[in-house]
Amino acid sequence: MTEPIRWGILGAAKFAREHMGPAIHSAENAVLAAVGSRSPEKAEAFSALAPGLRVHGDYDALLADPEIDAVYVPLPNHLHVEWTKKALKAGKHVLCEKPVAMQADEIDDLIAARDASGLLAAEGFMIVHHPQWQRARTLLTEGAIGELLHVDVAFSFNNPDLDNIRNKPGTGGGALRDIGVYAFGAVRYATGAEPSDLTARIDWDNGIDSFALVTADFPGFTYNAYVGMRMAPRQHVTFHGTDGVLTVPVPFNANVFGEAQVMTQRGMETHAERFPGVNHYRLQVENFGRAIRGEIQYPCPLEFSRGTQAMMDRVYAAAG
Known part of the structure; x- marks a missing residue:
């Protein structure tokens, strides 16, 4: 045992x-x-x-x-x-x-x-352990929507409480560090690509970035994303290809924001794959244990996390 x-x-x-x-x-x-x-x-x-x-x-x-x-x-x-x-x-x-x-x-x-x-x-970074993101990556790799041309990402919530730790600059608060990690890391994970050119706009509120808009060029496709902490809750990721559209409507807070699923649209046909009740936090813990025991390679090594952080650093720099 x-x-x-x-x-x-x-x-x-x-x-x-x-x-x-x-x-x-x-x-x-x-x-x-x-x-x-x-x-x-x-x-x-x-x-x-x-x-x-x-x-x-x-x-x-x-x-x-x-x-x-x-x-x-x-x-x-x-x-x-x-x-x-x-x-x-x-x-x-x-x-x-x-x-x-x-x-x-x-x-x-x-x-x-x-x-x-x-x-x-x-x-x-729990989402890489969720089967909906593993499935999205597989579909993109297999060319389910043809050649990928553009990606849209949105992630927002409303947190105006200045006593909340997410709103404190001294402890590393702000929208980018809290949820920009998902907006950047999810696309890097699903496509295996890294951004080249990048532009950004940041809105500052009491010393933290409360909103960030990022536009980037990846090899073969363009990217547009925003994250915000003073907005009604919203989240989605859409991959637009030459032959279809792949959408992850509840990409980051499965079971909280809604049911996890991957939707593929080609012409007039839409196919939805659902993943009810999957707990990506539990899967993360189990994969961590398997990696410790040498049974698997951990799906999100520090090298991957460094790539997401490097993109975030570039966003701060581009926005001045």
């Missing part, structure tokens, strides 16, 4: 309580074993989920726990690199929430730390 991966969580963030904690607890060959939190009240949610879970009063104590194999890091964005390095140094595999770094050269340091440790470190 395969021994389960024993997980610890650094911090008791809301996202960890509502999504990643339950995903770890429900995943095959995984055990939610400990949490490090300075807030006993927030830690109670994890204890209720996994009775017997150990609660450490600080992050260093969790990293020193010899009964932890892997650590999930949902800390504020500006702390991701620091605590990923600390976890690797402590001998733990690390799954860090996106964005794993604030700029691309920091990921070079993480790659070096990962390689020196012999451990697995990766960004929590």
Whole structure:
């Protein structure tokens, strides 16, 4: 019998309580074993989920726990690199929430730390584990819509609360770091292509980018995307080819924004493939465990994450 991966969580963030904690607890060959939190009240949610879970009063104590194999890091964005390095140094595999770094050269340091440790470190880019995105990539590769000519992406939500961490510049807030990762990474994953020329416009609000509009040229196709934090919720990705259109109508928040599906339109015919009830957070945890055991190559290595971050860095630079 395969021994389960024993997980610890650094911090008791809301996202960890509502999504990643339950995903770890429900995943095959995984055990939610400990949490490090300075807030006993927030830690109670994890204890209720996994009775017997150990609660450490600080992050260093969790990293020193010899009964932890892997650590999930949902800390504020500006702390991701620091605590990923600390976890690797402590001998733990690390799954860090996106964005794993604030700029691309920091990921070079993480790659070096990962390689020196012999451990697995990766960004929590969960959508690549979802079958709808694996199917979209396959359809594009097989030429289901002919030659790809153009891609449109939209991702927005309305968060005017200036006390929310996403609206704090000092902790790495802003639309690009929060959701631009998806707008860029999803297309890079599905097409295997990287942008050449790129232009951008950013609207700033209280020190964070609340809206970004990006236009880019990829080899063979053009790209247009916007992300926003002061708009009604919307998300979609559309791939337009010579012979058809492929649409992912719920690309990023499957089961929350709606049902995951891939729609292919050729002429007057539309074909929809649906993926009800699939939990990409759970799949992410299970794939992480398989990669630790050497059963698979992890679908989203740090090298891929570096490419997305490099595109984001270029967007900030292009917008001035």
